[in-house]
Amino acid sequence: MVTLRHELSVRTRMTLLAGAVMAALCLVVCVFILVGAHERAMDDRTDTILQAELHVARHISRNQLPSLLPDHGIAALQVVNAHGELVAANLRMLSEPRMASFAPPDDNLIKDRVICTVPSFANACMIVVAIRVAGAGGDWIVYGADLVVPWYIDRSVVIALLVGSALLISATAIGAYRTVSKTLDPVDDIVAELAEITSTDLGRRVPVPDHHDEIRKLAETANLTLERLEAAVEQQRRFASDASHDLRSPITAIRTQLEAAMLHPDEADWTAMAQALLASLDRLEAIVVDLLVLARLDAGAQCDGDRVDLRELVMTELERRAPKARVVTDLGPEAIVDGDRLQLGRLLTNLLDNAARHADSTVAISVRRKGEEAVLEVNDDGPGISPDQREFVFQRFTRLDAARSKDMGGTGLGLAIAREIAERHGGLLTIEDSEKGARFVLKIPVAPADPAR
The missing domain is CATH 3.30.450 (Beta-Lactamase)
Known part of the structure; x- marks a missing residue:
């Protein structure tokens, strides 16, 4: 059954x-x-x-x-x-x-x-x-x-009732079939269209019925899903293309240096070449690590429910870092947020690395609480970023001018990772106006008060 x-x-x-x-x-x-x-x-x-x-x-x-x-x-x-x-x-x-x-x-x-x-x-x-x-x-x-009159009264009455019932049942069945078929025809069109869509033609959309009913909502939802899928696939394609290019660059540099040294082994400065190779490998390792971080974020890695004090996080990070520029701090009262300590630490590291690469001499860090938000600012005194490119720098493998090119040590993924982590914690990472340099501002909702504290 x-x-x-x-x-x-x-x-x-x-x-x-x-x-x-x-x-x-x-x-x-x-x-x-x-x-x-x-x-x-x-x-x-x-x-x-x-x-x-x-x-x-x-x-x-x-x-x-x-x-x-x-x-x-x-x-x-x-x-x-x-x-x-x-x-x-x-x-x-x-x-x-x-x-x-x-x-x-x-x-x-x-x-x-x-x-x-x-x-x-x-x-x-x-x-x-x-x-x-x-x-x-x-x-x-x-x-x-x-x-006595029989229960069926007369055969003609029974025949009339049977014939009338058969006609009514047949008419109802036929009407129901035609009505349901007419109702489900748009569904058949949607199914047929979805069955023909492949990863190579995600630009296609299912037909939307004229009537404003549940099936129209289904078609519109399917089209929205296809749009998101198309955007995600296109993003993955661009990401794969950019990643392959950025991975190929250090590999090609290593191969070129080794081949040149092999041609003239007696004339090669192996110590200098080893240092150059280590630099290329460091860059390659940084790219791979960033790619793994983005892969975990894209896969929806769960955030640990830690209570993180941004002020303490900044102090801990500054203590373990080798200074590349003078750091000025302005750390207010505690600003505790709920989130993953490792991910928030990675966000802060990426912002500090970016600021240190582009600062002329000084990096300023401040932490404060503003209403129901914890605000973290990282400001360098470098060349800055023009307003029309402030959103562009958060895209993956972004290249700007020579002053902020990836040849200076970046992978082009740090800021993208930082924004992803901020959004996963319900926050927002933006670039705001400053007197000099680039001013990155992170805003995250503060954690509710802990009764035990």
Whole structure:
């Protein structure tokens, strides 16, 4: 049953459901119709018997009762006088015993019963109606009987109900199938389009229906997903292209230096070449490390829930760093944030490395709390960054002018990593105006107060 349900399409399931509901509704309606019509038919049959008995009653009241009674349209008629003697009957009941022994009560002139033992009607149930009539010597009783109406009333009624139900069920099933098919046609178009989209043609979009309904929302959501996927794939392609180029540069430099030395081994300055090779390897290692960090960030690496004091983080980092430029600090009260200590340390390291590379002589660091945000600023006194390029520097493998080129030791990934870490911590890393140099400003929501502290 489960397998069959999974194999049936939505159209088929909805059609079967609509047909089943209509079939159940038709069954209930048919039962009500048959019950009501049967009661009405029984009442009509009883009225017919009573009309026939009233004709006989007139003969009794006039003292003109013949021994052989006409049928008057019913199956059986009998008359019993005041002494309980059978004095008249229709032709079929003329030689038969009394068909019933019950009599109407004193407070009622009419009584009816269903009896299945009426003489001359074996294996048949009859509606027997008895009426009390005043006659010679006392009350006479006239019995009239006719066959009980069957539950289906008549075959024509059953056939009409079956045909009508079949037409209604068929019309409902066809209408449901066409309605569901029309509703799901846009879904088929969306599925067909999605099935044809590959990584080489992510610019394609699924068709959007005209009607503002759930399927339109599905199509719009699918298109938004495709747009994000296209942007992510394009970013990955650019990233792979830039990464391959930046990895190739130090490798090519190493190969060139080694090949030149191998051509003239006696003339080569192996010590100087080794130092140059170590510099290239350091650059290669830095690029690989940054690539691994970005890969972990892109994969959605979870942040540890540490409580980090930015002021303490700055002091710890400055203590372990070899000074490349004069550092001026302005550390206010504690500014505690929730986040990953290692990632925030990497963010600070990247900002300090960038500032040290481009500073003329001094790097200024400040930490303060501003409202519900902790603010960290790193400002160098170098050439600065023009306003139109302040967002561009946060892109991966960014190159600006010679003063900030990657040949000065950067990988082109440090600032991109720093912004990624800031955003993962619910913060924002931007470049703001300064009197001289580049001023990087990090804003992160402060951690809620710890009751234990």
